[in-house]
Amino acid sequence: MSLLLIKRIEVVNWQGYYGGPHEFDFEGTNGRNSSIVYADNGLGKTALWESIEFVLFNTVTKKNGGSKGLVAQESADKPLMNVDAFAEKDNQYFSVTLYFKHEGTDYRLLRGWYPKAKNMSVTSNVDLKRVLELEDLTDRNNPNRHIDEKKIDKWIDDNLLPRKLRQFFLFDGTRLEEYEKLMNPDSGPGEELKKAIEALIRLPILSNGAQLFDELDHSYATKLGIARANETDDKLLRAKILECKADIETTEKEMKQDLDTVNKCTKDIQAIDDWLKVQKPTADIQAELERLRRDKETQTKEEKRLKNEIDSLLENAWKTILYDQIHECQHQLDIELRTQQDRREKTGILKTKLEDVNRHLAGEPCTLCGTQRKPPSAKEKKALTEQQDGLLNNIDKIEEESKYPTAEEITRRQQALRKLVTDSQYLNTLISTENEREKVKKLLKNIERDIRIKEDALDDDLDALVREKKAQRDQLIEARGAAKTGHSNCKVALDFHRGVLSTLTSTPIAEGDSLIVRKHTQSQSICAALATVFQRTTDEFRQEVVMFVEEEASRTFMGVSNNSENYSGLKITEDFNVDIMDKHDPPRRDAGSQAQSIAMAYSMLDSLAKCSDFDFPMIVDTPGRGMGSRMAEAVWDYFMKTDRQVIFLPYDKELKPEEGDSLYGDYLAATYELEKVEGKNHTEIRLRRNNLERMI
Amino acid sequence: MHDNKKFHTRNQINQTLRKRILNHDALKNLDDGDLDEIVDILFRHAFDDHDGDAKKNLTKLVDQISSRIVQGR
Numbered sequence: 001m002s003l004l005l006i007k008r009i010e011v012v013n014w015q016g017y018y019g020g021p022h023e024f025d026f027e028g029t030n031g032r033n034s035s036i037v038y039a040d041n042g043l044g045k046t047a048l049w050e051s052i053e054f055v056l057f058n059t060v061t062k063k064n065g066g067s068k069g070l071v072a073q074e075s076a077d078k079p080l081m082n083v084d085a086f087a088e089k090d091n092q093y094f095s096v097t098l099y100f101k102h103e104g105t106d107y108r109l110l111r112g113w114y115p116k117a118k119n120m121s122v123t124s125n126v127d128l129k130r131v132l133e134l135e136d137l138t139d140r141n142n143p144n145r146h147i148d149e150k151k152i153d154k155w156i157d158d159n160l161l162p163r164k165l166r167q168f169f170l171f172d173g174t175r176l177e178e179y180e181k182l183m184n185p186d187s188g189p190g191e192e193l194k195k196a197i198e199a200l201i202r203l204p205i206l207s208n209g210a211q212l213f214d215e216l217d218h219s220y221a222t223k224l225g226i227a228r229a230n231e232t233d234d235k236l237l238r239a240k241i242l243e244c245k246a247d248i249e250t251t252e253k254e255m256k257q258d259l260d261t262v263n264k265c266t267k268d269i270q271a272i273d274d275w276l277k278v279q280k281p282t283a284d285i286q287a288e289l290e291r292l293r294r295d296k297e298t299q300t301k302e303e304k305r306l307k308n309e310i311d312s313l314l315e316n317a318w319k320t321i322l323y324d325q326i327h328e329c330q331h332q333l334d335i336e337l338r339t340q341q342d343r344r345e346k347t348g349i350l351k352t353k354l355e356d357v358n359r360h361l362a363g364e365p366c367t368l369c370g371t372q373r374k375p376p377s378a379k380e381k382k383a384l385t386e387q388q389d390g391l392l393n394n395i396d397k398i399e400e401e402s403k404y405p406t407a408e409e410i411t412r413r414q415q416a417l418r419k420l421v422t423d424s425q426y427l428n429t430l431i432s433t434e435n436e437r438e439k440v441k442k443l444l445k446n447i448e449r450d451i452r453i454k455e456d457a458l459d460d461d462l463d464a465l466v467r468e469k470k471a472q473r474d475q476l477i478e479a480r481g482a483a484k485t486g487h488s489n490c491k492v493a494l495d496f497h498r499g500v501l502s503t504l505t506s507t508p509i510a511e512g513d514s515l516i517v518r519k520h521t522q523s524q525s526i527c528a529a530l531a532t533v534f535q536r537t538t539d540e541f542r543q544e545v546v547m548f549v550e551e552e553a554s555r556t557f558m559g560v561s562n563n564s565e566n567y568s569g570l571k572i573t574e575d576f577n578v579d580i581m582d583k584h585d586p587p588r589r590d591a592g593s594q595a596q597s598i599a600m601a602y603s604m605l606d607s608l609a610k611c612s613d614f615d616f617p618m619i620v621d622t623p624g625r626g627m628g629s630r631m632a633e634a635v636w637d638y639f640m641k642t643d644r645q646v647i648f649l650p651y652d653k654e655l656k657p658e659e660g661d662s663l664y665g666d667y668l669a670a671t672y673e674l675e676k677v678e679g680k681n682h683t684e685i686r687l688r689r690n691n692l693e694r695m696i
Numbered sequence: 697m698h699d700n701k702k703f704h705t706r707n708q709i710n711q712t713l714r715k716r717i718l719n720h721d722a723l724k725n726l727d728d729g730d731l732d733e734i735v736d737i738l739f740r741h742a743f744d745d746h747d748g749d750a751k752k753n754l755t756k757l758v759d760q761i762s763s764r765i766v767q768g769r
Contacts, residue, residue, distance in 0.1 A: 212738070519763060526726070529721075
């Protein structure tokens with residue numbers, strides 16, 4: 001059960017809610033205090049969510065920074081006062097009333113803006129006055145009313161919820177995505193978020209303490225130095241102390257300037273980031289255009305390269321015309337080669353045969369088989385001689401035929417033809433290159449068409465503005481980097497000067513030392529000791545809280561994640577980087593889908609809220625953003641069944657009324673559906689409280 | 697309208713600091729009132745955007761404590 005319980009909200013002439021009071025009751029029976037407010041986009045869901053921020057902090061923060069204006073004339077966005085009410089002279093006011101129980105006491109908090117005088121016509125913010133009332137309803141017949149605005153605001157900030165911590169309790173689905181930065185420390189600074197987390201766990205009480213006492217320690221060291229310089233007779237020592245003091249002051253001044261620059265740049269960068277986030281559609285188109293233009297550049301270069309290649313191929317392309325003739329020549333040459341070979345073989349055979357005839361004539365043995373032969377007879381001699389003549393004629397004839405072309409010439413021809421055949425391949429290369437170029441040209445045409453479409457979709461003014469902001473951001477990052485370097489350098493110099501001063505002045509307290517020297521020595525000693533105590537406590541406290549958050553967040557994550565069987569929990573580092581751990585042994589970091597990141601964000605928000613001092617309900621606009629239906633179901637299921645008061649404001653695609661009432665009705669105090677009704681002269685939003693009595 | 701000063705975290709911080717301060721030789725002359733005031737100042741400094749006086753207030757407090765110690769009160 002929350003220590004702070006929102007029981008009812010009443011809005012009058014608030015944003016889209018004309019007239020009123022429009023009442024939302026969130027107090028149920030048997031401890032059921034959670035609620036769901038269903039509505040299509042634009043029907044007052046966010047306005048209701050914003051009414052809580054307004055009634056507590058007198059402002060409604062816009063997503064891109066700054067606050068929403070009170071009336072239409074003063075605001076480019078939707079103003080806080082209903083536009084139709086503003087148009088009616090007697091209806092120019094608006095208010096939000098919050099009924100809540102805190103620490104067992106019932107309160108009524110009303111915040112609104114009314115005309116400064118009766119019967120006056122309001123034309124702008126200046127014609128309105130703020131009304132703030134806080135009533136302690138312990139005695140309902142005689143409520144204790146407070147109207148001191150400063151006191152009420154401070155009481156809210158100290159006791160209900162500090163304004164700077166509201167993001168942990170009142171948030172929307174978009175805000176959850178910021179927590180992905182905790183998982184990817186390289187993807188974005190996330191510094192603002194980490195600072196806010198540290199604020200939530202009260203770490204600044206300790207870390208600021210350590211820093212402030214450290215500064216005071218040095219400040220007293222300087223004061224002590226001056227006191228000693230004033231009291232010493234040693235002129236040289238005095239001069240040295242004063243010189244050192246001047247150096248310290250100059251360096252401190254420079255450090256402050258650098259720090260101011262760093263802070264200013266960070267603030268400006270954050271403002272630009274917030275603004276760019278709102279301009280995301282434009283930024284997305286620009287990013288797409290940049291990608292397309294890069295693609296166009298790459299493809300244009302490729303097209304040019306292919307064109308040059310084609311030009312170079314064309315120089316040799318004529319050879320391709322002779323392709324058939326070259327092949328024919330090659331063929332003829334091959335035949336010639338084979339013929340020459342045949343002739344050589346034939347000549348060899350004839351010569352062997354001739355040698356054998358010669359041997360036979362001389363009565364020598366057979367050349368082939370070595371058989372002894374008788375000397376030929378006259379008749380045989382005649383026949384052998386005729387055969388000898390015939391063979392010689394044939395050999396001469398074949399040799400005559402083989403003279404041209406010579407072997408060298410055939411080789412030369414072969415080489416020349418082979419070269420021509422190789423060159424003829426240019427045609428194939430040329431054709432494939434030309435095809436490739438055509439493809440690139442087609443691609444380029446498509447890219448150019450896409451560029452034109454994107455350019456048409458881009459608002460020129462906004463385009464220029466987004467570019468300008470991005471350029472500004474780059475400059476700021478550069479300036480911040482330079483200032484950080486300057487600050488680090490100054491810090492080294494400052495430590496040096498302080499060391500010198502300490503050496504010059506750290507004389508033990510002596511009998512004759514003045515009261516002021518004693519006092520500064522004492523102060524310095526106290527501050528140095530406190531700085532150490534605070535620093536050590538900061539470190540230990542941080543570790544304790546991180547352990548607590550890790551344990552709580554892991555438990556919630558395992559309850560919320562729709563894939564918990566694969567995870568072992570969350571791992572949180574001391575500077576609040578978060579990893580989702582899978583079930584390997586040992587567990588290792590899992591990249592996690594966007595849905596798991598959002599489950600992680602919910603787990604972190606819930607556990608951080610638990611370890612803060614503020615027991616405030618969780619009020620979430622579009623709570624299912626970025627999640628699939630399974631994960632969203634797991635989230636509803638987990639939070640609707642916890643003891644903490646939860647008010648979810650989903651739009652129809654996230655959770656349908658009949659589905660939500662059927663699944664979670666048993667755990668809820670009430671559910672509401674917002675409907676827009678077209679009136680005669682204005683638009684009003686009507687509420688329909690769903691009948692949950694049957695379940696209660 | 698009653699103040700809820702029973703903050704768990706704040707108490708935890710207070711108690712841890714108190715224990716450490718009491719055990720520190722250089723801080724043995726600080727009393728509970730001093731500590732409460734230090735935490736009050738730092739609490740405001742941490743959560744109130746408009747409180748730029750933390751250093752000034754702490755200096756004033758340390759001066760008072762030192763005067764008290766030096767004068768033997």
